[in-house]
Amino acid sequence: MINTPQIELDLEAITLRFADCGAWEERYRQLLLLAKQLKPMDVSLKIEEKQVEGCESEVWLHLHDNKLYVDSNARIIKGLLVIVLACLNKPTKEAKALFNHTLQELGLAHHLSESRNNGISAIWREISSLD
Amino acid sequence: MTSLKNTRYRQFFPSLNGNNQQIAYLDSAASTQVPEQVLSEIEQYYRQGHANVHRASHSFARNATNAFELARKTIAEFIGAKAQNIIFTSGTTQAVNLLADGLAHLVAEGDHIWLSEMEHHSNLVPWQQLAKRNNAELKVIPVLENGDIDLGYFRQHISNKCKIVAVTHVSNSIGAMQPIPELSRIAHQVGAKIVVDGAQAVAHLDIDVNRLGCDYYLFSGHKLYGPTGIGVLYGAEQALEQIQPSVFGGEMISKVSFEQSTWNTLPYRLEAGTPNIIGAIGLASAVQFLNQFPLKERLSVERSLLNYALQKLEQHPQVELVGKPMMRVGIIAFNLRNVHPQDAATLFDQYNVALRCGHHCAMPLSNTLSPQGSIRLSLGIYSEQSDIDQALDAINKVMELFDD
Structure with missing residues (x-):
């Protein structure tokens, strides 16, 4: 299992934040607030070699001592990264399924699913390759 | 307001x-x-009987050939050109590639190809690859802070080593229009050919290739209210003759034996295989749609x-x-x-x-x-x-x- 030192929230706490959301704007607001929960990644790691290819925005990914660090300069992606990390207390394959299920549950799947060109599938490809 | x-x-x-x-x-x-007009024109063509062009003499074929060649004329007139100066391509990208291959013989080792810093990758990568193949040098006209090209720099640095200048008419990312008549004059002063990517201009400006003074002008149908998969390469009379065919096959030849082939006349020798007939008809219909206003x-x-x-x-x-x-x-x-x-x-x-x-x-x-x-x-x-x-x-x- 991969450790995720950048977040303190677990999936339950995240889901709770979305519980009272009605309109899609509120869901996005929560997602953007979630982005703020991601502890910053060491700037020295935000280099090209750590960048995930296939994302329109910059996404960095670094694994060290079984600890995974991620960051992005796009806030929606950053919010999604928090959810990704919260799903990683499971083997990667299960984690990915859990992530997709969570997006459904939070009412974000329609807008932010993998098929959209937002780099989420590239991030999962990268995480899977860490196994 | x-x-x-x-x-x-x-x-x-x-x-x-x-x-x-x-x-x-x-x-x-x-x-x-x-527009509706283009959609119905496409449907009507297929409904009335489709055939290959320039081949058989039956009525479907005659009608198809007439419609196809009339489309060439309509599109030519739209940019102030003659039908024989229009080559149909699949789009701007293919037109640039056709030129980068067909004009390769003009570029020798140590020669220069000039582009602007604001080129779309499609008017950059084919020239970059040509430069690599021929050991030529790619030169770049820099962009000023406001997004216009540095014309002074270009005037100062272009030399008779330059064989091709490839520039966009309108930048696809910031909308900057280039002074094409002036760029054409500068290019011709050193004996270079000038290629203009008109993809972002043709639907938004009154295009007259003679006034622009360029050797080649290229655009895509799908940015001009026409279908995808059709584009145009205009070449001035002399300029078109200099393009060596790089795509070979039917239609572009006049005589073929196992030892050798001779080429058909222009524009056909640059249009190997069955052309995008419906694309050309659809694009001509889009042009007619615009012409009514x-x-x-x-x-x-x-x-x-x-x-x-x-x-x-x-x-x-x-x-x-x-x-x-x-x-x-x-x-x-x-x-x-x-x-x-x-x-x-x-x-x-x-x-x-x-x-x-x-x-x-x-x-x-x-x-x-x-x-x-x-x-x-x-x-x-x-x-x-x-x-x-x-x-x-x-x-x-x-x-x-x-x-x-």
């Missing part, structure tokens, strides 16, 4: 009526919507709308324009303060505003002006003030969301 309501043109576009009326389509620089009025309506959008965006405290060219056509690039363009694009989509974000297939320019990319708003004949207002409204809502 008088209202710029312009339902006059939009009514002809079925995709923007009916169920899609809530969508503000501001991505015409990527591809344009197709007085040109000056059509262009001035669009210019007013562009100015309206520009003024509103310039005044917006959270909008940062990317590039402020002297002459702007059809396109505005901008960023929202502290918002990544990809985030903005995701949210714009939520507000039914179709815009493009990213590097717009022009990474060198993007790296100079706005490394993280930008948001691009672009207009078509059907664009209305309400589309711009919807985009402005969406900008305010995005900023509100990001304020927390």
Whole structure:
């Protein structure tokens, strides 16, 4: 299992934040607030070699001592990264399924699913390759 | 400000009526919507009997050949050219590749190919690869801070080592219009050929290839209210003769034996295989659609709308324009303060505003002006003030969301 030192929230706490959301704007607001929960990644790691290819925005990914660090300069992606990390207390394959299920549950799947060109599938490809 | 309501043109576009009326389509620089007239022309052609062109003598074939060659004439006249100077391609990209291969014999070791810093990758990579193959050098006209090219630098540094100048008429990422007549004069003074990528210009300007003075002018049908998969390579008389065929097959030959082949006359020798007949007919129909409106009025309506959008965006405290060219056509690039363009694009989509974000297939320019990319708003004949207002409204809502 991969450790995720950048977040303190677990999936339950995240889901709770979305519980009272009605309109899609509120869901996005929560997602953007979630982005703020991601502890910053060491700037020295935000280099090209750590960048995930296939994302329109910059996404960095670094694994060290079984600890995974991620960051992005796009806030929606950053919010999604928090959810990704919260799903990683499971083997990667299960984690990915859990992530997709969570997006459904939070009412974000329609807008932010993998098929959209937002780099989420590239991030999962990268995480899977860490196994 | 008088209202710029312009339902006059939009009514002809079925995709923007009916169920899609809530969508503000501001991505015409990527591809344009197709008017009813073009759709029915395409259907009618297939319904009335389709055949291959320039081959059989039966009536379907005669009709197809007539329609295809009439399309060539219609499209030629639209840019002030003659039918025999028009080569059909699959689009601008293929036209550039056809030139980069066909003009390779003009470029010797140590020669120069000049481009501008704002070229779309399709008018950059084929020349870069040609330069590599022929041990030639790729030279770049830099872009000034406002997004216009540094004409002084070009005048100063071009030499008779230059064999080809390849420039865009209008930048696909920031809408900057290039002084093509002047660039043509400079290129010809050193004996170079000048290739102009007209993909972003042809739907928005009154194009006369003779006035531009260029050797080659290229554009795509799908940015001119026509179908995808059809494009045009115009070549001036002498210039066209210099293109050596690089795609071989049927139609482009006159005699073939196992030992050798001789080529057909122009334009056919550059159109190997069965051409995109329906594409050519569809594009000609799109041109006829445009021709029914007085040109000056059509262009001035669009210019007013562009100015309206520009003024509103310039005044917006959270909008940062990317590039402020002297002459702007059809396109505005901008960023929202502290918002990544990809985030903005995701949210714009939520507000039914179709815009493009990213590097717009022009990474060198993007790296100079706005490394993280930008948001691009672009207009078509059907664009209305309400589309711009919807985009402005969406900008305010995005900023509100990001304020927390």
